[in-house]
Amino acid sequence: MNIKKSSILILVLCILLCSCQQKEKGKIVIDVPAGNSMANSYINSAGIAFEKKDYNSALTDYLEVEKIFLNSESHTNNNELAGIYSMIGRCYVQLSAYHKAKDYFEKSLPISEKLLDDKLNFENYFNLLKINYSIDDGNLELALEYGKKAEKTALDLYGDKSSEMGEVYSNIGKVYCNMGEFDQANKYLQKAIIIMDQLYGQDNENSAVIYEKMADIYRKQGEYYEAEGYLNKAEEILKKYKNYYWLAVVYSDFGNIYWENEKYENALDYYNKCLEVYEIWGKVDFDLAKYHYWKAGALYNIKSYESSKQEMLLAHKICEDLPVKSELTSTLVLSIKDGLKIYYDYNYDGDKSTGFEMWYEDLISSQMVQ
Incomplete structure (x- = not known):
């Protein structure tokens, strides 16, 4: 027996999870009823910490806001609570606590869907799409379902040439890749590259991330030369932008x-x-x-x-x-x-007594x- 057998298990898990931490968007705007100064204070400090990428501090403050809302009489099914849940989920994503993140996005989603908050719906669909194809006990069919919902919402909100649509296509492509449907994966990733190149020009960071996903299609099929070609393209771009x-x-x-x-x-x-x-x-x-x-x-x-x-x-x-x-x-x-x-x-040659x-x-x- 050697270390390869034990490390290959974590290797497979971590390969999947590399895709989960993408460039984080700005914080969700959460409106707090007037007079709730304590909640406002925590939300403001959490938002500042989140923008500074101090996700541990942001999480601590958002969890305090959650307590305040749950102890109030008017917390049920309100948009503010849905936004708090979503932000807590995004903090957990950045801290690699994906199961906890999933729990909070799933708390947020029924509220945002009931209140027809399309922007928050999109955030929840998109994050649940990524988490469900990434975690070891995730559900690829469910990830695809969230992906299709995110696609429709992005089309309605942002249009078919938006960066949001490009990111959705990129992640749906990753789902299909993990499902072994490589033609579908290639189709969606190519659509994503076209959008990103049109928005940001050739050789942009967003397309480099998609090239990394294209490489995964070929790696999974054992076509290593083609995989390395896409990785070389991604490396060249990412070095230029210092995207560590x-x-x-x-x-x-x-x-x-x-x-x-x-x-x-x-x-x-x-x-x-x-x-x-x-x-x-x-x-x-x-x-x-x-x-x-x-x-x-x-x-x-x-x-x-x-x-x-x-x-x-x-x-x-x-x-x-x-x-x-x-x-x-x-x-x-x-x-x-x-x-x-x-x-x-x-x-080990030492004392084993x-x-x-x-x-x-x-x-x-x-x-x-x-």
Whole structure:
């Protein structure tokens, strides 16, 4: 047994989830009845935090607003509560807590649909579209249903040449790709590229993200040369715009292609590129932990066992230091433990008299990271 078997499970999950964090739009405008100064104060501070990408602070404040509304006598089925639910959902998305995000969008949607709030409906449809094709227990048929609703709403609100329509097409294309309906996926992604190129000109960031999704169509069919061609196009554009999040995703896609072909040295090179991008960016999030974990898998498969252990410990420390522990974080921590168990069983030459669990707890608590 080797680390490839345990890491391939989290690899598949994380490949899907890379697509969930897209460029966040502005906050939803929430009107609070006059006189509710406490709610107004929290909403204002939450909105400022959200715009500054301080999603943990924004979430804390929006949850306080939720409490205020639920404790009031006039909260039932009002548009303000629907907006609060939607914003809480968007905060959870940014913090990689996708199941919690899904719960809040599903709370918001019946209210917004009942009140015929098309703008909020669109936000809810669009986010539920992305979440349902991304999470491990998601429902692709339901994602497609939300996608079609988002498509119709975007057409009515923004028109068939809008960026909103382009984003909907792009995500519907991703759903079809995950369903294995590659011709339909290609059709929708090509429609999305045409819209984005018309709006923003050739070689724009939005089209680069769609090229990354086009690459996934070919990767899933084992047509790696074509997949790498689209990734090269995306890389060139994203480097120009210094779009660090998606550039790291593209490098991880390259790494995953080489991983699938058991070319672990090449995979390692690209996982290192992910980490180099994050070093330039200065970002610390779940994805950074994920890339360290993938690097650990590549190192293990080229028999660099001690280095692999250190990368797993780095990934674990990042997970433990994150301000919000999501289901993804918990899954990754369990996978790290499984990887360290494999290391302990087959490659650790020290004293095993106390057993793995004690060794593991001592290792984690001391954080013996070089």
